[in-house]
Amino acid sequence: MLIKEIGEFNLIDRMSAIIGTPKRPLVAGIGDDCAVLYPPKEKLQLVTTDMLVEDVHFSLSTASPYQIGWKSLAANISDIAAMGGEPTFAFVSVGFPKNTTAEFIDDLYLGMKKIAESYEVDIVGGDTVSSPEIIINIALLGEVESGNQILRSGAKAGDAICVTGDVGGSSAGLAILQNSLSIEDTEKHLMPIPRVTEGRLLAKSHFVNAMIDISDGVASEVHHICKQSRTGAELYMAKIPLSPNVIPVAKQLEQDPCRFALYGGEDYELLFTCQYDKVDILREQIAQRCNTPITLIGRIIDNSSLITIEDEIGEIAILKPRGYDHFTPSE
Amino acid sequence: MLIKEIGEFNLIDRMSAIIGTPKRPLVAGIGDDCAVLYPPKEKLQLVTTDMLVEDVHFSLSTASPYQIGWKSLAANISDIAAMGGEPTFAFVSVGFPKNTTAEFIDDLYLGMKKIAESYEVDIVGGDTVSSPEIIINIALLGEVESGNQILRSGAKAGDAICVTGDVGGSSAGLAILQNSLSIEDTEKHLMPIPRVTEGRLLAKSHFVNAMIDISDGVASEVHHICKQSRTGAELYMAKIPLSPNVIPVAKQLEQDPCRFALYGGEDYELLFTCQYDKVDILREQIAQRCNTPITLIGRIIDNSSLITIEDEIGEIAILKPRGYDHFTPSE
Numbered sequence: 001m002l003i004k005e006i007g008e009f010n011l012i013d014r015m016s017a018i019i020g021t022p023k024r025p026l027v028a029g030i031g032d033d034c035a036v037l038y039p040p041k042e043k044l045q046l047v048t049t050d051m052l053v054e055d056v057h058f059s060l061s062t063a064s065p066y067q068i069g070w071k072s073l074a075a076n077i078s079d080i081a082a083m084g085g086e087p088t089f090a091f092v093s094v095g096f097p098k099n100t101t102a103e104f105i106d107d108l109y110l111g112m113k114k115i116a117e118s119y120e121v122d123i124v125g126g127d128t129v130s131s132p133e134i135i136i137n138i139a140l141l142g143e144v145e146s147g148n149q150i151l152r153s154g155a156k157a158g159d160a161i162c163v164t165g166d167v168g169g170s171s172a173g174l175a176i177l178q179n180s181l182s183i184e185d186t187e188k189h190l191m192p193i194p195r196v197t198e199g200r201l202l203a204k205s206h207f208v209n210a211m212i213d214i215s216d217g218v219a220s221e222v223h224h225i226c227k228q229s230r231t232g233a234e235l236y237m238a239k240i241p242l243s244p245n246v247i248p249v250a251k252q253l254e255q256d257p258c259r260f261a262l263y264g265g266e267d268y269e270l271l272f273t274c275q276y277d278k279v280d281i282l283r284e285q286i287a288q289r290c291n292t293p294i295t296l297i298g299r300i301i302d303n304s305s306l307i308t309i310e311d312e313i314g315e316i317a318i319l320k321p322r323g324y325d326h327f328t329p330s331e
Numbered sequence: 332m333l334i335k336e337i338g339e340f341n342l343i344d345r346m347s348a349i350i351g352t353p354k355r356p357l358v359a360g361i362g363d364d365c366a367v368l369y370p371p372k373e374k375l376q377l378v379t380t381d382m383l384v385e386d387v388h389f390s391l392s393t394a395s396p397y398q399i400g401w402k403s404l405a406a407n408i409s410d411i412a413a414m415g416g417e418p419t420f421a422f423v424s425v426g427f428p429k430n431t432t433a434e435f436i437d438d439l440y441l442g443m444k445k446i447a448e449s450y451e452v453d454i455v456g457g458d459t460v461s462s463p464e465i466i467i468n469i470a471l472l473g474e475v476e477s478g479n480q481i482l483r484s485g486a487k488a489g490d491a492i493c494v495t496g497d498v499g500g501s502s503a504g505l506a507i508l509q510n511s512l513s514i515e516d517t518e519k520h521l522m523p524i525p526r527v528t529e530g531r532l533l534a535k536s537h538f539v540n541a542m543i544d545i546s547d548g549v550a551s552e553v554h555h556i557c558k559q560s561r562t563g564a565e566l567y568m569a570k571i572p573l574s575p576n577v578i579p580v581a582k583q584l585e586q587d588p589c590r591f592a593l594y595g596g597e598d599y600e601l602l603f604t605c606q607y608d609k610v611d612i613l614r615e616q617i618a619q620r621c622n623t624p625i626t627l628i629g630r631i632i633d634n635s636s637l638i639t640i641e642d643e644i645g646e647i648a649i650l651k652p653r654g655y656d657h658f659t660p661s662e
Contacts, residue, residue, distance in 0.1 A: 009652075027375055031559060032483050033413040033543060034377040034473065039370035044358055046365040047455075049470055051424040053462040082364040093382040093468050124378075131384040133463060137424050139380055139470030142365065152363050213364060228362060 003105060004098040012128055014102065018109040022122035024088065029124040037089060037124070037141075044149055046142035048079035054133040062177035065104050067190040068136070069111025075215065076140035077119050078194035078268040082213035083151075084203025085144035086196065090116060090123045092138050095131030108136075119196060148203040150272070155210035155229035159273035161298040162282070164198050167218055168257065169243025171264025176245065181252055185245035192268040198292050199270055201285055207278035217265040222298070222307060223321035225273065232306040235298035235319060243267075262309075263322050273300050334436060335429040343459055345433065349440040353453035355419065360455040368420060368455070368472075375480055377473035379410035385465040393508035396435050398521040399467070400442025406546065407471035408450050409525035409599040413544035414482075415534025416475035417527065421447060421454045423469050426462030439467075450527060479534040481603070486541035486560035490604035492629040493613070495529050498549055499588065500574025502595025507576065512583055516576035523599040529623050530601055532616055538609035548596040553629070553638060554652035556604065563637040566629035566650060574598075593640075594653050604631050 003011055016030050027036035039045065050072070052058060058068050073090060080087040092112065096105070116123055121140070173189025175181070195213075202208045210229055212221045218240065222233050240261050250257035274282060276299065283294040309319040334342055347361050358367035370376065381403070383389060389399050404421060411418040423443065427436070447454055452471070504520025506512065526544075533539045541560055543552045549571065553564050571592050581588035605613060607630065614625040640650040 027480060028482050028484075033410040034379040034416070036414065036475075036480050036482075037376040037378065039374070039376040039474075043370070045368040045370040047368065047420070047422060047470075047472070048365040049422045049424050049456060049458055049468070051426055051458045051460050051462075051466065051468055053426055053460055053466070056426075056461055079364040083367065085365070089378070091378060091380045091470055093380050095382055095384055095387075095466070125380060127380055127382045127468075129382050129384055130387055131382075131464075131466070135382065135384070135426070135462070135466055137380070137382055137458075137468035137470075139378075139422055139468075141378070143370075144367075149358060149367050151359055151367075153359075211364075 001102045003100050003102055006102055008128060011105065015105065015109050018106060018113055019123045020113065022124050023120065024122050026124060035089070035125040040143040043143040044146050046080050046083050046085045046144060047139065048076050049137065049139040050075050051135065051137045053135050062174070063190055065107035066111035069108040070115045070191050072136045072138055073112050073115050073121065074192045074194050074268060076138045077121065077196060078213040078215065080140060080142035081194050081196040081199035082211050082270060083144055084148050084199050084211065085142040086200065087119055087121045087140055087142040089141045090121050090138055092123055092126035094126065095129045095135035097132060098130055119194070144203065150203050150208055150211040152210055152212050152225050153228035155225050155231050155273040155300045157231055157300055157302040158276060159209055159300040160276045160279050160296050161222065161233060161235065161271065161273050161300060162279060162294050162296050163241065163269050163271050164195050164292050164294060165269045166241040166243040167214060167267045167269055168246040168260030168264050170266040171260045172243060172245040172249040175249050175253060179253065181249060183245055183248050188243060188267065192266065194268050195270045195292065197290050198286055201289060202270070202272055202282065205282055205285060207282060208272050208274045211270055211272040214267040214269045214271055215265055217263040218271065219262040219319050220321050221271045222319065226304065226307055230304045232301040232303040233298055234301055235309040237309055237311045239295065239297045241293065241295045332433045334431050334433055337433055339459060342436065346436065346440050349437060349444055350454045351444065353455050354451065355453050357455060366420070366456040371474040374474040375477050377411050377414050377416045377475060378470065379407050380468065380470040381406050382466065382468045394521055396438035397442035400439040401446045401522050403467045403469055404443050404446050404452065405523045405525050405599060407469045408452065408527060409544040409546065411471060411473035412525050412527040412530035413542050413601060414475055415479050415530050415542065416473040417531065418450055418452045418471055418473040420472045421452050421469055423454055423457035425457065426460045426466035428463060429461055450525070475534065481534050481539055481542040483541055483543050483556050484559035486556050486562050486604040486631045488562055488631055488633040489607060490540055490631040491607045491610050491627050492553065492564060492566065492602065492604050492631060493610060493625050493627050494572065494600050494602050495526050495623050495625060496600045497572040497574040498545060498598045498600055499577040499591030499595050501597035502591045503574060503576040503580040506580050506584060510584065512580060514576055514579050519574060519598065523597065525599050526601045526623065528621050529617055532620060533601070533603055533613065536613055536616060538613060539603050539605045542601055542603040545598040545600045545602055546596055548594040549602065550593040550650050551652050552602045553650065557635065557638055561635045563632040563634040564629055565632055566640040568640055568642045570626060570628045572624065572626045
């Protein structure tokens, strides 16, 4: 059934039924002019927002509505994780064409609902409008104990640069889908896992000085941290943990595997800097709670104009920030 | 200059410069994964979000980027006003085509900045993406003292139904622009004034039982209040205060002026229900602080399936909810 046959207000009722009742107490949710919430007590509030546009951020030819719903919220949860916080309330604005089917919308919201439940996020508001293509904007609230928030700006010369998990897997997954490669490893692209538990442990350790999530690629994120912290950085390509699909994909497409790791983006791993001699302790602490490896990939240096990468044979080059820029045509 | 020549990160720096420094204290704003805020102390938190799409919600042929910026934030501020609250922090996601000029973006943000300053709103985050047409999503936070929040669901049988200001002026203004009429009264359409001071006074009076802002038209808003409050309503068309441009526009277009008032939408006045014998007190209280009239336009009745309107000659008809539905083709 097409949504133009259902009408806006019946559609909102239908979405509300999928979203279900919030777990946290609140004064008013969907159905009033605003959501009315109890604010965090004795904690800081986190807010992030992301806009996703069809055929810019996702394509219906490579992702199901369920996966698009999951990933839209995952990207926002990852931003909360990157501050060391926990997500709480989500507000979902969706635009779609009048000839969209109700089943499509159901699946989109079921995907969002699934990840919301996994991360104890309550969807308590939003907006529904018509638009020429699918547009999803999520605003996500979260909270973190005062003093535990980790900004991009705290990196110090001498810090180790580390990443959780592995990188390049999302863009390699996209390459699999776009080129119909016979490699079955697209999960990291389609349904990424935000690192909230890892972010919480890192924040509570008090050894971490700066953190960011990898949404635009390792190169871009290191540049962001260095810009905000007024530092430089040295990365070691040989140490960067590649996702299992990167080498086979790079081989089939005859591309440099480093490209996926450095400039791929959407891995939603955490990149952080910490006291150099605390990397092993952090690795153990994380290992005790999650199955997520922590890998040292570089170090922060004083010179704020210099960000370099050493390749496998020891040659050192300037690391460009590239990664995804929404407006500049790609090279 | 086109934004594709500037690049995403320079564009964000440019927007940040226009937006300026927040007035309220905060831990981190634009430039990190999340904004990090001090939550409201001993108050409830309000959150609202609205998505606006080019050629669905606004047209570049009838509104300037400055006016579009103003109105986008005005619509959200109005939702906070409708709860009796005060707006605090805004998060602005914008999508635009790569061939948009930097001057267009500047003007859009200058319009938002202007209304943000007028209502003491700090813009502290957002997202910037490319999209086939202009898309604006704003998530706005606010706060209200616990006990002063006014929901849609509190209307009681016997309540008076009142509106602030006058209605129909926005849709009549749009008709002026779309039909190039020689009537100079389009302000209410292009740069609406949200009723925050009025909403605050109404909330603090404790005589108001339900409130909503007029974004979809009087008919639709009364239906929302009745649905949430499980009541019915009687409206008196002769009492509904028409904006000054409604009669001349209706005359030139040979349309029923009631249509603009009941189904026009985007007036961003407040529609509220209160104890019947308190209307005069509220009118005086508001008059002391603002120049905004309060008009009694109907009353709440017990029968929850019945919403009627009495026309100028005393005939009573069922009031349809129509107003703006984003997905159902208009009649």
